Amino acid sequence: xxxxxxxxxxxxxxxxxxxxxxxxxxxxxxxxxxxxxxxxxxxxxxxxxxxxxxxxxxxxxxxxxxxxxxxxxxxxxxxxxxxxxxxxxxxxxxxxxxxxxxxxxxxxxxxxxxxxxxxxxxxxxxxxxxxxxxxxxxxxxxxxxxxxxxxxxxxxxxxxxxxxxxxxxxxxxxxxxxxxxxxxxxxxxxxxxxxxxxxxxxxxxxxxxxxxxxxxxxxxxxxxxxxxxxxxxxxxxxxxxxxxxx
Amino acid sequence: xxxxxxxxxxxxxxxxxxxxxxxxxxxxxxxxxxxxxxxxxxxxxxxxxxxxxxxxxxxxxxxxxxxxxxxxxxxxxxxxxxxxxxxxxxxxxxxxxxxxxxxxxxxxxxxxxxxxxxxxxxxxxxxxxxxxxxxxxxxxxxxxxxxxxxxxxxxxxxxxxxxxxxxxxxxxxxxxxxxxxxxxxxxxxxxxxxxxxxxxxxxxxxxxxxxxxxxxxxxxxxxxxxxxxxxxxxxxxxxxxxxxxxxxxxxxxxxxxxxxxxxxxxxxxxxxxxxxxxxxxxxxxxxxxxxxxxxxxxxxxxxxxxxxxxxxxxxxxxxxxxxxxxxxxxxxxxxxxxxxxxxxxxxxxxxxxxxxxxxxxxxxxxxxxxxxxxxxxxxxxxxxxxxxxxxxxxxxxxxxxxxxxxxxxxxxxxxxxxxxxxxxxxxxxxxxxxxxxxxxxxxxxxxxxxxxxxxxxxxxxxxxxxx
Numbered sequence: 001x002x003x004x005x006x007x008x009x010x011x012x013x014x015x016x017x018x019x020x021x022x023x024x025x026x027x028x029x030x031x032x033x034x035x036x037x038x039x040x041x042x043x044x045x046x047x048x049x050x051x052x053x054x055x056x057x058x059x060x061x062x063x064x065x066x067x068x069x070x071x072x073x074x075x076x077x078x079x080x081x082x083x084x085x086x087x088x089x090x091x092x093x094x095x096x097x098x099x100x101x102x103x104x105x106x107x108x109x110x111x112x113x114x115x116x117x118x119x120x121x122x123x124x125x126x127x128x129x130x131x132x133x134x135x136x137x138x139x140x141x142x143x144x145x146x147x148x149x150x151x152x153x154x155x156x157x158x159x160x161x162x163x164x165x166x167x168x169x170x171x172x173x174x175x176x177x178x179x180x181x182x183x184x185x186x187x188x189x190x191x192x193x194x195x196x197x198x199x200x201x202x203x204x205x206x207x208x209x210x211x212x213x214x215x216x217x218x219x220x221x222x223x224x225x226x227x228x229x230x231x232x233x234x235x236x237x238x239x240x241x242x243x244x245x246x
Numbered sequence: 247x248x249x250x251x252x253x254x255x256x257x258x259x260x261x262x263x264x265x266x267x268x269x270x271x272x273x274x275x276x277x278x279x280x281x282x283x284x285x286x287x288x289x290x291x292x293x294x295x296x297x298x299x300x301x302x303x304x305x306x307x308x309x310x311x312x313x314x315x316x317x318x319x320x321x322x323x324x325x326x327x328x329x330x331x332x333x334x335x336x337x338x339x340x341x342x343x344x345x346x347x348x349x350x351x352x353x354x355x356x357x358x359x360x361x362x363x364x365x366x367x368x369x370x371x372x373x374x375x376x377x378x379x380x381x382x383x384x385x386x387x388x389x390x391x392x393x394x395x396x397x398x399x400x401x402x403x404x405x406x407x408x409x410x411x412x413x414x415x416x417x418x419x420x421x422x423x424x425x426x427x428x429x430x431x432x433x434x435x436x437x438x439x440x441x442x443x444x445x446x447x448x449x450x451x452x453x454x455x456x457x458x459x460x461x462x463x464x465x466x467x468x469x470x471x472x473x474x475x476x477x478x479x480x481x482x483x484x485x486x487x488x489x490x491x492x493x494x495x496x497x498x499x500x501x502x503x504x505x506x507x508x509x510x511x512x513x514x515x516x517x518x519x520x521x522x523x524x525x526x527x528x529x530x531x532x533x534x535x536x537x538x539x540x541x542x543x544x545x546x547x548x549x550x551x552x553x554x555x556x557x558x559x560x561x562x563x564x565x566x567x568x569x570x571x572x573x574x575x576x577x578x579x580x581x582x583x584x585x586x587x588x589x590x591x592x593x594x595x596x597x598x599x600x601x602x603x604x605x606x607x608x609x610x611x612x613x614x615x616x617x618x619x620x621x622x623x624x625x626x627x628x629x630x631x632x633x634x635x636x637x638x639x640x641x642x643x644x645x646x647x648x649x650x651x652x653x654x655x656x657x658x659x660x661x662x663x664x665x666x667x668x669x670x671x672x673x674x675x676x677x678x679x680x681x682x683x684x685x686x687x688x689x690x691x692x693x694x695x696x697x698x699x700x701x702x703x704x705x706x707x708x709x710x711x712x713x
Binding site for chain 2: 001065068069072075076078079080081124125128129130131
C-alpha cells in the first residue's frame with residue numbers, strides 16, 4: 001500500500017508537478033491532477049484508472065466558491081485525500097527595467113493567491129478530520145529580495161510564510177505542512193534562463209519532495225545543499241547584496 | 247455542496263478500515279428524510295450507521311453521506327406484561343436491557359458487546375451465544391417501520407409480510423432503514439445465569455463436548471487457543487450458561503437490578519478498566535498472545551471455578567470488560583474472520599483453517615467457536631452447523647499477506663458449503679460473496695434493491711466491494 005493513497009497535485013501538467021503526479025501514480029496512489037492544460041494530464045492518465053484529470057485555472061478563485069466546489073468533487077472522486085501538493089507556478093521573463101503590473105499580478109495570483117485558495121480548502125478539511133499532508137512548492141528565490149524578479153520573489157516569500165503559518169496552526173491536529181524550496185530544476189519554467197547551476201531533473205526533485213512529504217519535514221531544500229547556500233546568502237548585508245548579480 | 251463541518255473520519259470497529267464522510271445525525275424521521283433529500287440533490291450516496299460496531303466497512307461510505315442513528319434513540323412503547331417493546335433504531339442493546347431488566351425481561355439475542363444499536367443489529371441480523379436455541383435477533387422482531395429511498399415509510403410485520411420481512415432483516419442497510427422496531431423480549435426470573443466451564447484438549451473433544459452439552463444449554467461458547475498445535479490443535483475452554491427457572495434465585499429482586507449487572511470498574515480489583523488496554527498492548531503480538539492463550543487454557547484446567555453464577559451482562563458482554571481493548575492491537579487495528587460451516591464439514595474445515603493460519607505464521611490472537619441453526623432470512627449467514635471467529639492483528643507489514651490468507655480460508659469455507667457474516671467482514675471478495683449467497687438469493691435481493699432504492703442511493707464500502 002502506498003504511503004499516500006490519495007493525492008491531489010495542482011499544477012500537474014508540467015515541470016515538478018507533472019513529475020510528482022507521475023511518481024505518485026507509479027507508487028500506486030490515486031492521483032487527481034489540476035491544471036489549465038488538459039492534454040498533458042490526459043497523457044499521464046491514459047494507462048491507469050487511478051488518475052483523475054480536472055481542467056482548471058488556479059487564478060479562478062473569485063467566483064461563487066468554485067474552488068471549494070471543485071475541491072469537494074475531487075475528494076469525492078478520489079474517495080478521500082491524504083496529500084495535496086501545490087506545484088502551480090509561473091516565472092514570467094522580465095527585463096531589469098520592466099515594471100509590468102499584469103505580469104506581476106499573474107505571478108502573484110498563480111504562485112500565491114491560487115495556493116491560498118486551494119490550500120485553505122485542504123487546511124479546513126485536514127483540520128476537521130485530524131490528518132493529512134500539505135506540500136507547497138515554494139522556492140529559494142523567496143529568501144531574499146532579488147533584483148531579477150521582484151514579484152516572483154515576493155510570491156514565494158509570501159507562500160513560504162503562509163505555509164509556515166499553516167504548519168503552526170495545523171500541527172496540533174496531526175496535519176503535516178511541508179515547505180519545499182527547490183534550487184534550480186530543469187523544467188520549462190527555467191529552461192534557457194541564464195546563470196543556472198546545480199541543475200537537477202524534475203524527476204529527481206519529485207523523488208526528494210515525496211521523501212520530505214513522507215517524513216513530514218517542515219522545510220526541505222531540494223537538493224539539500226541549497227540550505228547552506230541560502231543560509232550564506234541570508235547573512236550577506238543588504239548593502240552588499242544589492243550589488244550581487246542574483 | 248456538503249458542509250465541510252460535517253466531515254468526519256470514521257472507522258470500522260476493528261480499526262483496520264476507515265473513511266472520511268459527511269455525517270448527519272437526525273433525531274426525527276423528518277430530519278432523516280431531509281438528509282436523504284440532501285444526498286439526492288448533491289449527487290451523494292447514503293450509508294446508514296448505528297454505533298459503528300461492525301468490524302469492517304459495513305457502516306462506512308467514503309466521501310459520501312453517512313446517517314448516524316445514535317440520536318434516534320427513544321424507547322417508544324413498553325409493555326412489561328407481554329415483554330413487547332418498540333424502539334427507535336438508535337436505541338442500544340445497553341439501553342434496552344437496562345430499561346427492561348427490572349421488569350424481568352432480557353433481550354433474547356445479544357452480541358458480545360452491549361453498544362450496537364437495534365437498527366444495526368437488525369440490519370446485520372446478529373446472533374449470540376444462543377443461536378442454536380434462539381436463532382438471530384430477527385426471529386424476535388414482531389414488526390418494524392421501514393423508510394425507503396423515496397421517503398415512503400412502510401409497516402412490515404413478521405406474520406403479515408413474511409417474505410418482505412425476511413428479506414429486509416439482514417440486508418445490511420441496502421434497501422432502506424428502520425425507523426422503529428418492535429420486538430419481544432425473553433422472560434427471565436433471575437438476573438443471574440448458571441455457568442459451567444468445560445475444557446477440551448483438542449478440536450475433536452471440543453465438538454464432542456458441544457454435541458453432549460447442547461441439549462442442556464441455553465448458551466454455549468468455546469474459546470480456542472489458536473496457538474496450540476499437533477494433538478492439542480483446537481484445545482478450548484467452553485462456557486455453558488443456563489437461565490434460572492422461577493423460584494431458583496432466592497433474591498431475584500436484587501439480581502434483576504441494573505447495579506447487579508454492571509461490569510466491574512477494575513480488573514483484579516486494582517487496574518481501572520479504562521487503562522487495561524494499555525497493559526494488554528505488550529501482549530498483542532505472537533509471543534505475548536501465545537502466553538496469554540496458554541495461561542487462559544491452563545487456568546481453566548487447574549482453576550477451581552468450574553461452576554458459578556454470573557450476571558447476564560457479565561456473561562454476555564465479554565468484549566465490554568476492557569473498554570477500547572481493540573486499541574491494544576495498535577494503529578493497524580484488527581480484522582475478525584468468521585465463517586459458518588455445516589456441521590458435517592465443520593470439524594475438518596476448522597482444523598484446516600487453524601493449520602493454515604499456523605503454517606502462514608498468521609495465528610489468530612483470539613478464536614471463538616459457536617453452534618448455529620438455519621433460518622429463513624434471505625441474506626442469512628446462518629447454517630445448521632458451527633462458526634469459528636478468528637481475530638487477526640493488522641500491521642502495515644502483514645496486511646497483504648493477511649488478505650491473501652483470508653482468500654485461502656474462503657476457498658475452504660466455500661468448498662464446505664459455508665457462509666459469511668456481513669457484520670464482521672472486511673476482506674471478502676465479490677466472487678466469494680456471490681458464491682455463498684447464491685444466484686437465486688442475489689437475484690431476489692437485487693430486485694428488492696431496484697424496488698426500494700431504484701437510484702442506488704444506499705451504498706456502503708462493503709456493498710461496493712461485494713455487490
